Amino acid sequence: MLNQVIAVAVGGACGSVLRFLVSTGVYQWLGRGFPYGTLAVNVMGSFLMGLLVEVLILQRVAMTVEYRAAILVGLFGSFTTFSTFSLETVYLIEQGSFGKAALNIGVSIAACLIAVWIGLLGGRLLMLYSGGVIRSMGWAFPYAMATINALGALLIGLVASLIVEKIALSPEYRAAVMIIGAGAFVTFSGLYLILYLIEDEHPLDLNVNWMLSVFLSNAIFCGLALWSGYWIGKKL
Known part of the structure; x- marks a missing residue:
């Protein structure tokens, strides 16, 4: 409790x-x-x-x-x-x-x-396909959760653009907002994907390389989504 x-x-x-x-x-x-x-x-x-x-x-x-x-x-x-x-x-x-x-x-x-x-x-x-997880030869990729991560990153990029572009901020503060916000989201979203895989009975010690690949893939997808959201926000 x-x-x-x-x-x-x-x-x-x-x-x-x-x-x-x-x-x-x-x-x-x-x-x-x-x-x-x-x-x-x-x-x-x-x-x-x-x-x-x-x-x-x-x-x-x-x-x-x-x-x-x-x-x-x-x-x-x-x-x-x-x-x-x-x-x-x-x-x-x-x-x-x-x-x-x-x-x-x-x-x-x-x-x-x-x-x-x-x-x-x-x-x-x-969740229609295989419960939101692609499984093959002993490994799994939670595509549903990864998609939600990318959607969240898109929204964060959009919001960050509105804040940075519409509010007068110093260049240092802009960089801090963008780097800290993006870094925190990518880190925590990748972390809960790994936690999901562990709870889905994929032991960390036996799947280290695969989990690192999932983490890096999530970082790339979220990075692209953040950039897209920021670009859309600048056009509004």
């Missing part, structure tokens, strides 16, 4: 920071005339929640309870924010912006429901 609480706390801290960065970048990009930042984090979080609930829980992918709690409860629970959505809606009503308030309610509810549904559908599609 204590391990789950710690996992949720760590995931919650990461999710809160991500929510701040994403919402701030979106507001700098689109302005504060409408709750764009809160809408963006809620829709993105709903999609990713649906995707990972399908993969990690409904499809019973091998992953410890602590990691599931850290991701689903901690990370995405703190990344999304119903309370901020409610507060911003009330502020719009108090300002007499009844049309914007109604639009925020309608768009938020509809978009989040659609995003969750698309996420669940995407998770099911990823």
Whole structure:
């Protein structure tokens, strides 16, 4: 129980920071005339929640309870924010912006429901072939989880671009944001692929070379996705 609480706390801290960065970048990009930042984090979080609930829980992918709690409860629970959505809606009503308030309610509810549904559908599609894992001659490659990693990297690249390009930052701080963010994501996403393989009964001492290959492959895919997200963000 204590391990789950710690996992949720760590995931919650990461999710809160991500929510701040994403919402701030979106507001700098689109302005504060409408709750764009809160809408963006809620829709993105709903999609990713649906995707990972399908993969990690409904499809019973091998992953410890602590990691599931850290991701689903901690990370995405703190990344999304119903309370901020409610507060911003009330502020719009108090300002007499009844049309914007109604639009925020309608768009938020509809978009989040659609995003969750698309996420669940995407998770099911990823897991269609062999439970999301390619197996051959004693080795395995969790392509479903690797695809989710690449998608996460794409979103991080997009957000980083919005933050770096839309907010005045020194070159040193820009480099720090990009290198630390990219390095942390590539490292941890590769780590949980290896943990997945270990929990899938592939002992580390007997599969060191293969696991290093999986880690490096994930780093390459995530690097390309990060670059793509950053490039897309610069074009927005």
